[in-house]
Amino acid sequence: MEQKAEEEVSNAFPPSFSSSDLKQLLHSLPSNALNHFFSLGVCVRCILRLFGIKGPIYASIDNGSVENPVDSTASNETKLCNVCLGILQFRFYDDREKRMFQKDAAYDVALLIADMVRQEGYQFDSFSLEVSIPPLILQKEASLWSYIQTKYGSEPWFQEKIHTGCVSIKDALKFSLINPLEKLLDCKSSWCPFRIRLTYTHTKASEGVAKCSDNGGSCKRRKTDESDSTGERPLSSSVENGSFDCSKLFPKSENEPCHFTYNCFRTPFYFGGRYLKYSRNVSQTCWIIDDERMGEASVEEIIGIKVLQACRGDNYKFHAAGREDIDVRMLGPGRPFILEVQNTRLVPTEQFANNIEKMINEEENKLVRVKNLKLVGSDGWNLMREGEGEKQKQYAALVWTSRPLKDEDFQQVSSLKDLKVVQRTPIRVLHRRSPLEREKIIHWMKMETVAGSSQYFLLHLCTQAGTYIKEFVHGDLGRTHPRYDKNLRLMQCLMAKMSGTHTNLLVTALF
Amino acid sequence: MSDRITEESNSSETKELEQKQDKQKKEEEYEDEELPKLLLSDVQTLPSTPPSAVESNFAIYFALDFMKPRHDQYVYRHANGLCVIGLAPSHVAFKDEGGITSTDFNVGKSDRSGVKVTGKRKKNAQHFESNTALCKVSTKNDSYIVRCCVKGSLLEVNQQLIKQPELLNASADREGYIAIIMPKPVDWLKIKPSLVNLEEYKKLREVS
Numbered sequence: 001m002e003q004k005a006e007e008e009v010s011n012a013f014p015p016s017f018s019s020s021d022l023k024q025l026l027h028s029l030p031s032n033a034l035n036h037f038f039s040l041g042v043c044v045r046c047i048l049r050l051f052g053i054k055g056p057i058y059a060s061i062d063n064g065s066v067e068n069p070v071d072s073t074a075s076n077e078t079k080l081c082n083v084c085l086g087i088l089q090f091r092f093y094d095d096r097e098k099r100m101f102q103k104d105a106a107y108d109v110a111l112l113i114a115d116m117v118r119q120e121g122y123q124f125d126s127f128s129l130e131v132s133i134p135p136l137i138l139q140k141e142a143s144l145w146s147y148i149q150t151k152y153g154s155e156p157w158f159q160e161k162i163h164t165g166c167v168s169i170k171d172a173l174k175f176s177l178i179n180p181l182e183k184l185l186d187c188k189s190s191w192c193p194f195r196i197r198l199t200y201t202h203t204k205a206s207e208g209v210a211k212c213s214d215n216g217g218s219c220k221r222r223k224t225d226e227s228d229s230t231g232e233r234p235l236s237s238s239v240e241n242g243s244f245d246c247s248k249l250f251p252k253s254e255n256e257p258c259h260f261t262y263n264c265f266r267t268p269f270y271f272g273g274r275y276l277k278y279s280r281n282v283s284q285t286c287w288i289i290d291d292e293r294m295g296e297a298s299v300e301e302i303i304g305i306k307v308l309q310a311c312r313g314d315n316y317k318f319h320a321a322g323r324e325d326i327d328v329r330m331l332g333p334g335r336p337f338i339l340e341v342q343n344t345r346l347v348p349t350e351q352f353a354n355n356i357e358k359m360i361n362e363e364e365n366k367l368v369r370v371k372n373l374k375l376v377g378s379d380g381w382n383l384m385r386e387g388e389g390e391k392q393k394q395y396a397a398l399v400w401t402s403r404p405l406k407d408e409d410f411q412q413v414s415s416l417k418d419l420k421v422v423q424r425t426p427i428r429v430l431h432r433r434s435p436l437e438r439e440k441i442i443h444w445m446k447m448e449t450v451a452g453s454s455q456y457f458l459l460h461l462c463t464q465a466g467t468y469i470k471e472f473v474h475g476d477l478g479r480t481h482p483r484y485d486k487n488l489r490l491m492q493c494l495m496a497k498m499s500g501t502h503t504n505l506l507v508t509a510l511f
Numbered sequence: 512m513s514d515r516i517t518e519e520s521n522s523s524e525t526k527e528l529e530q531k532q533d534k535q536k537k538e539e540e541y542e543d544e545e546l547p548k549l550l551l552s553d554v555q556t557l558p559s560t561p562p563s564a565v566e567s568n569f570a571i572y573f574a575l576d577f578m579k580p581r582h583d584q585y586v587y588r589h590a591n592g593l594c595v596i597g598l599a600p601s602h603v604a605f606k607d608e609g610g611i612t613s614t615d616f617n618v619g620k621s622d623r624s625g626v627k628v629t630g631k632r633k634k635n636a637q638h639f640e641s642n643t644a645l646c647k648v649s650t651k652n653d654s655y656i657v658r659c660c661v662k663g664s665l666l667e668v669n670q671q672l673i674k675q676p677e678l679l680n681a682s683a684d685r686e687g688y689i690a691i692i693m694p695k696p697v698d699w700l701k702i703k704p705s706l707v708n709l710e711e712y713k714k715l716r717e718v719s
Contacts, residue, residue, distance in 0.1 A: 400561050
């Protein structure tokens with residue numbers, strides 16, 4: 001019965017290893033070390049990895065058929081491994097199912113994981129396995145490896161192995177699970193956004209964690225350390241003295257299996273594009289004070305909610321290159337933005353992005369429009385950097401003055417190039433920004449008549465990024481004014497005329 | 512067979528190209544025709560005389576006969592809680608011939624124009640009561656004390672008034688503002704009932 005089950009398992013995974021193959025492999029290893037490890041209570045997979053063996057053999061072994069090469073009656077697999085505390089023996093407390101778990105084959109663990117993945121309902125064509133091991137076990141690994149180095153360092157077989165080092169628990173676990181998972185999930189494993197995360201934790205706190213977490217859990221070649229990970233007397237010296245107590249390596253008090261939990265998730269997807277805002281009552285980001293929403297909607301919600309629903313994600317983050325006030329429209333080419341969507345259940349494609357763009361633009365109320373929505377990688381962030389900071393910004397302000405306009409006004413305004421202005425922190429933001437004087441440059445301006453009015457005009461202007469446009473036009477009670485220079489008299493007259501009268505304005509951002 | 516496939520893939524390539532060109536054309540049209548229209552779309556609803564920037568952004572209040580008869584001051588309160596303090600048009604100082612000739616912020620225990628308030632938390636700002644003196648304005652024959660009207664932190668005084676006191680005569684309601692004060696919400700609620708709004712002010716002072 002047992003034989004048959006084992007054959008079935010081993011036949012399922014090429015290349016298959018039968019129990020006799022395993023025996024042969026074990027016999028080929030240096031027997032003194034091998035027996036020593038067995039006597040230390042190390043499980044078969046940990047032994048294989050200490051000898052640097054890699055590959056699908058880890059998946060094929062059936063715990064029930066492992067024999068101690070010296071004393072065939074004793075099997076280490078019934079006891080908890082002193083190094084991996086059951087991780088590579090597929091013994092653990094399943095936090096999801098809330099019960100102890102003890103199986104003989106990697107396949108059974110893979111089944112658990114595959115069931116979970118199916119339940120979560122993700123669309124995927126590949127998966128990437130992530131493993132997290134408690135520091136306590138990494139420390140045990142490091143201690144054991146240090147001990148092995150000291151005891152067997154001079155032996156020829158060790159000198160050979162030194163190049164490959166031992167295989168880490170994480171890697172050995174991956175060797176065990178990836179093949180069965182690929183079979184069960186019907187796809188290959190690769191570096192991809194869909195992640196399956198296996199987390200092992202242990203109730204016992206670790207001692208002297210620092211040293212082994214540096215190692216990252218792998219016991220690759222280390223120079224002979226002067227101190228062991230507990231920070232006490234060097235292991236090496238105690239081994240030479242013959243006074244080393246093996247039981248110190250593996251305190252009985254820690255002999256409990258780990259807690260195991262597993263979940264899957266997708267790393268974030270990023271959508272990039274540009275948005276236009278037609279409304280003067282829509283803020284850029286969600287703006288709620290004391291449970292009351294300011295404005296009727298926000299750009300980030302209009303775009304984010306649609307995208308989130310379409311990809312079935314958990315949440316989104318909206319990043320825009322710069323911003324405009326709630327009562328300022330955003331027209332022209334539109335403002336670049338990136339929408340980060342976390343943990344999508346579906347995999348978005350270019351076509352997908354096109355469809356979402358259409359959906360948003362076909363909304364009845366036409367508050368916001370999206371252009372060129374597409375999936376972006378890290379290059380998207382470069383585009384964003386370009387969109388703010390250094391750049392010049394262009395605006396159109398609809399301005400009213402109490403004095404009727406004359407032709408000279410239009411010419412004077414057009415003649416001003418790279419005008420320096422000093423802006424004290426506008427009163428409307430003074431409550432939350434530092435009181436400073438910021439010098440800004442108005443690169444050019446152009447006035448345009450408005451049909452049927454001698455007192456309204458459209459002011460086109462191009463300014464340095466960070467200029468407060470409204471305050472530039474109405475003067476903010478004189479707290480925004482031109483810096484002294486030869487244009488001063490000209491601008492002063494003009495500004496005085498404008499702000500010495502009443503002005504009101506509606507600003508539109510363009511660029 | 513293979514010819515047909517290449518033919519089809521060629522035509523789908525040209526289709527893509529066409530779509531791109533179409534898109535570009537639409538964008539150019541938008542820039543040339545639609546955008547200018549959009550920029551002027553508000554024009555239909557424009558009032559002949561819109562409210563001023565101050566009227567649009569602040570709630571306007573007045574403190575009448577503050578501590579002394581005819582010492583009228585205004586308090587412009589922004590939605591963010593900050594208050595701009597200044598002389599109301601009906602202030603007795605404007606009745607003097609020649610108007611206001613000088614200002615002095617060195618009143619009370621310190622020179623109000625000397626303090627440097629820094630940072631988002633407004634470090635170093637002095638905390639004043641509503642009757643604390645802000646500055647002294649002088650005319651040819653007299654001088655008058657201008658007070659805070661609102662209890663709070665003094666964020667800034669209008670330094671321009673030191674060199675250009677005539678700003679008070681020309682535009683006390685704008686460039687001639689005296690100071691900016693940040694009251695705590697509870698202090699504002701306490702003082703508000705004693706202030707009047709623009710409508711009431713116009714009635715009481717018979718100003719147009």
